[in-house]
Structures are given as structure tokens and as C-alpha cells.
Amino acid sequence: MTPYNVRWGIMATGGIADAFVRDLLKDPNLRDASDVSHIIVAVASSSSSTRAEKFISDTGISTTCAAYGSYKELVADANVDVVYVATPHSHHFQNVMLALEAGKNVLCEKAFTVNAAQAKMLCETAQKKKLFLMEAVWTRYFPLSVQIRDLIRNGAIGEVLRVISDNSFGDPVEDKWGTEHRMVNKDLAGGCLLDLGIYSLTWVFQTLYHTLPQDQRKPPSAISAHMALYHLTGADEATTILLSFPTSTPSNLPHPGQSQAVAMTHLRVSTDPDESNSARPAIRIQGTKGEIQIDGPAFRPERYRIIPKKGEGDFKEVECPFPAGGRGMFWEADEVARCLRDGKLESETLPWEESIVIMEVMDEVRRQGGLTYPEKIESTVYPTEI
Ligand SMILES: NC(=O)c1ccc[n+]([C@@H]2O[C@H](COP(=O)([O-])OP(=O)(O)OC[C@H]3O[C@@H](n4cnc5c(N)ncnc54)[C@H](OP(=O)(O)O)[C@@H]3O)[C@@H](O)[C@H]2O)c1
Structure with a gap:
């Protein structure tokens, strides 16, 4: 072929x-x-x-x-x-x-x-x-993510009721990012929420939201957020978000199924301070029959563990190496190719509706944290000179 x-x-x-x-x-x-x-x-x-x-x-x-x-x-x-x-x-x-x-x-x-x-x-x-x-x-397109979504859908850890997810870099912020770099520069939509927190939210959404059939997915019923703003630019250097979803996954149970999540991101403390994974895991997905733990970094994990509740099965650790010495970006490119071949306008693995719901969460987090960006980069007027 x-x-x-x-x-x-x-x-x-x-x-x-x-x-x-x-x-x-x-x-x-x-x-x-x-x-x-x-x-x-x-x-x-x-x-x-x-x-x-x-x-x-x-x-x-x-x-x-x-x-x-x-x-x-x-x-x-x-x-x-x-x-x-x-x-x-x-x-x-x-x-x-x-x-x-x-x-x-x-x-x-x-x-x-x-x-x-x-x-x-x-x-x-x-x-x-x-x-x-x-x-x-x-x-989302890594085999590791596909496996974890399948495990949840197949009930491997029962009803998932809580997810804790962190994507944090321990940087000397003033020395490394200064004031002009896009990581902290508000003119370039800087701050850790949009750059790193998106991955913490990705894990929350791909485990507590995406694992339900599309017509049953409901946006968070409550969002609470705290932000710490960088003293030199006002972009966020630390953001912690608490979310509640109205039902659990995979069975869409309202009682006692409401699920909760903590999504974190930080520029000054790290998920993995010694960069050898001593602090593992970055993500914990907790269900009624056990837990899945994923070692960081949250944007490019290579390993996860399934830890069943006592008496409910065997502990298993799974390695998911990246083929051909690649970074792992080719899987999303392959998805684009297949969607174009099949005449699709959007990817089922990250439908437009889900990207928008996540952006709505980030809007609310910024509102609560007091983070605004210059009007011209928040604008929906096209074309605008920026
Ligand atoms: N998927 C991931 O793992 C990942 C990792 C890092 C970043 N990202 C995302 O990728 C995007 C770019 O990040 P990056 O790390 O590649 O940034 P970068 O190294 O700063 O590169 C950004 C590029 O954008 C172009 N650009 C156009 N207008 C610009 C402006 N006003 N200021 C600065 N650059 C401008 C420049 O290229 P030309 O002028 O030559 O066109 C510049 O080299 C961001 O949205 C970031 O969140 C994703």
C-alpha cells in the first residue's frame, strides 16, 4: 500500500x-x-x-x-x-x-x-x-497516553475519583527567563499556566473527561485557582487549580461518583528536582480499585505503574520508550496525516470542543488569579497587528 x-x-x-x-x-x-x-x-x-x-x-x-x-x-x-x-x-x-x-x-x-x-x-x-x-x-498521541485511557475505560482501577497532576520546572526565574523571554513576557502571553499548566490540565482532562463517551462529557462543575505572579512582569510563576467534575469515569456515575482533580504548575519548584525521578510520580490517577502513577515530565512521560488495591491484582510497571531516538512529536503528525487522508476536520483524540473547554478553564483560572494580557493579544479581531 x-x-x-x-x-x-x-x-x-x-x-x-x-x-x-x-x-x-x-x-x-x-x-x-x-x-x-x-x-x-x-x-x-x-x-x-x-x-x-x-x-x-x-x-x-x-x-x-x-x-x-x-x-x-x-x-x-x-x-x-x-x-x-x-x-x-x-x-x-x-x-x-x-x-x-x-x-x-x-x-x-x-x-x-x-x-x-x-x-x-x-x-x-x-x-x-x-x-x-x-x-x-x-x-495525547503517545502510545502511553492511549494505553492509560484504555486502562481507565476498561475499569482497570475502578471508578476514577481523583487525579493529581503536576508539571513544574525548578528554574532560577530571574536569571533564566529575565523579563523578555516568552515564558514570562506578558506581550507573548507568558506565564506557567498557558505554557506548562496546559499539560497538568491535559492529564486531568484525558483521564476524567475524555474517557467518557463524547456525548456524556461535562465540563468541570467547580474551579478554584490560586496564582502567584512574577514580580518583574506580572505573568504567573505558580498556579494551582482545584477542579470538580459532575460524574466519575468510566461509568458516568453522579453518586458517589463526582471526581476531583488538582492541577499544578510552578516555575520555581520542580516536579523532579534531581532530574533522576527520585520524586516520582508526576501524575496520580486514583480509582476505587487502585491507582495509575505516571513518572514525569507530564509532557513527555516514558513510564507508568498500575498499583491495584490490596488483593485486587498485581503491581505492574510499564516502560514506553520513544522509537528511533525521536522526541515523540511524530505521533501527532501521523494523526494529522490520517485525519487529512480520511477527510476529517478534527481529531477524535483532541476534538475542538475539548480544546475550547480547556481554554475556558484557563480563562476562569486567570480571572481568579488576576492575570490579564494586553488587549491586542486577547483580541478576536482579525487581522490585528501584534
Ligand atoms: N509541544 C511542546 O513540547 C512545546 C515545547 C516548547 C514550546 N511549545 C510551544 O511552541 C510555541 C513556540 O515555542 P518555542 O519554544 O519554539 O519558542 P521560540 O524558541 O521562542 O520560537 C518561537 C518562534 O516564533 C517566531 N516568532 C514570530 N513572532 C515572534 C515574536 N513576536 N516573538 C518571538 N518569536 C516570534 C520566531 O521564528 P521566526 O521569526 O523565524 O518565524 C521564533 O523563533 C509556543 O506556543 C510554545 O508553547 C511546545
Whole structure:
């Protein structure tokens, strides 16, 4: 069978664009994905075509790839099937709109947008134009995540009633991030909630929400959040969120099934201080018949344990290595290829509705924590110069 081939256009030349491209260039057969293939046909930098050319040569993309010095040229390239948007989250709304308006399918980095209103508008535009759109939450497409969702759905730990999830870096914030870096710069939608907390929420949602049939999923019935704001910029440097969901999973029981979650993120204390996993786990999924623990980092876990309640089965530890020395971003790219091949506009593993609900949670967390961003990056007016 000839693999279904997707022609990618890469928008931006920063750190994650580099990692994504290196994964795209790996042979799909090395991860048992012989039904799809990927080719990078164009790269664009907002600053210059020279910058795009350098990116092409540094990452080892074929020299037949086009190099553009503007995103407008990229989205006008007839050879591009799908645009990967890898700009700071402040720019996602404007950049994705640019691609959709030009008739391009889009894979957009997390956090999807700055707020839920922007996310809704992107999804409405994709729907109207019959284009594929997906938030690039790569972790959801790991075999490890698929296995854990299946375990929960199959009742391996009974009714899941509580999830504790952390994604925290222990950084010397002033020295490492200063005031201008996108991690802390409010003009670039900085702060740990949108950058790191999205993964803590991803684990909460993929275990307590996504494991129910789509028509039974209900948004959190209560959200409480505390934020600590970085003294130099006002972006959040620590955020803790308590959530309640109206029912448990996998049986959708209202009584005694309400489930609760704690989602945490922090820039100054770490989930894994000695970087050798002594502090494990990063995520605990607790059910009536036992617990699943996942060692961090929450965005790229490699190992989990099933710990059944005493007398209910055997302890098991499962390793999930990354094939071909890859980072693991190729699985989300394969999902995009399969969705395009099958004529889908959205991915079942992260439907538009779920991305929007998570953005709504982050809006509420920011409201409670007092974190606002400049009006122009919260705007739903397209085009807006930012
Ligand atoms: N999935 C993951 O694991 C992961 C990891 C890290 C980051 N991310 C996400 O990916 C996105 C980019 O993060 P990154 O770490 O790659 O950032 P980065 O290294 O700072 O790169 C961002 C790139 O965006 C472009 N850009 C366009 N306008 C910009 C502006 N006003 N300021 C700064 N850069 C601008 C620049 O490339 P050109 O000007 O050359 O186009 C820049 O190199 C963010 O949304 C982040 O949350 C995801």
C-alpha cells in the first residue's frame, strides 16, 4: 500500500519547530506507521528568508524545500497541505487565521490560543471553510497516553475519583527567563499556566473527561485557582487549580461518583528536582480499585505503574520508550496525516470542543488569579497587528 503523503509548511523557526521537523524527518516505518509519510515543502521565518534557509540546512530538510521571509508567502504556497504553527501563543490566533483564510489545514502548537473566544473563532472558521484544525498537544498521541485511557475505560482501577497532576520546572526565574523571554513576557502571553499548566490540565482532562463517551462529557462543575505572579512582569510563576467534575469515569456515575482533580504548575519548584525521578510520580490517577502513577515530565512521560488495591491484582510497571531516538512529536503528525487522508476536520483524540473547554478553564483560572494580557493579544479581531 502506498503511504498517504502529507506536505508540510513550517511557520516559525524556533525551538519547537526544530524539534518537530527533526521528528517529521524520521522514517515512519521505525514507529510502525507505514500507512503515512511526511515531506516538508516550505519553511517560513517572520524575520527573513535567510533565517528560513539556515533552519532548513541546520535541520537537514531537503534543499528543494522553499524558504520564505514571511508567513504570508508560506500560506500562499500551493504545494503546502498543512501548516504547522510554532510561534509564541500570543500569536497563534492571528497566525492560524492567516493560514485558514488562505485555505490551509493547520496544526497549531499549545496553548491553542490566549483565550477561549479566540479558540472558538478558529474552530468556527475551520468548520466554515471545511479545513482541518488541531491543537498540537503531542502527549495525547503517545502510545502511553492511549494505553492509560484504555486502562481507565476498561475499569482497570475502578471508578476514577481523583487525579493529581503536576508539571513544574525548578528554574532560577530571574536569571533564566529575565523579563523578555516568552515564558514570562506578558506581550507573548507568558506565564506557567498557558505554557506548562496546559499539560497538568491535559492529564486531568484525558483521564476524567475524555474517557467518557463524547456525548456524556461535562465540563468541570467547580474551579478554584490560586496564582502567584512574577514580580518583574506580572505573568504567573505558580498556579494551582482545584477542579470538580459532575460524574466519575468510566461509568458516568453522579453518586458517589463526582471526581476531583488538582492541577499544578510552578516555575520555581520542580516536579523532579534531581532530574533522576527520585520524586516520582508526576501524575496520580486514583480509582476505587487502585491507582495509575505516571513518572514525569507530564509532557513527555516514558513510564507508568498500575498499583491495584490490596488483593485486587498485581503491581505492574510499564516502560514506553520513544522509537528511533525521536522526541515523540511524530505521533501527532501521523494523526494529522490520517485525519487529512480520511477527510476529517478534527481529531477524535483532541476534538475542538475539548480544546475550547480547556481554554475556558484557563480563562476562569486567570480571572481568579488576576492575570490579564494586553488587549491586542486577547483580541478576536482579525487581522490585528501584534
Ligand atoms: N509541544 C511542546 O513540547 C512545546 C515545547 C516548547 C514550546 N511549545 C510551544 O511552541 C510555541 C513556540 O515555542 P518555542 O519554544 O519554539 O519558542 P521560540 O524558541 O521562542 O520560537 C518561537 C518562534 O516564533 C517566531 N516568532 C514570530 N513572532 C515572534 C515574536 N513576536 N516573538 C518571538 N518569536 C516570534 C520566531 O521564528 P521566526 O521569526 O523565524 O518565524 C521564533 O523563533 C509556543 O506556543 C510554545 O508553547 C511546545
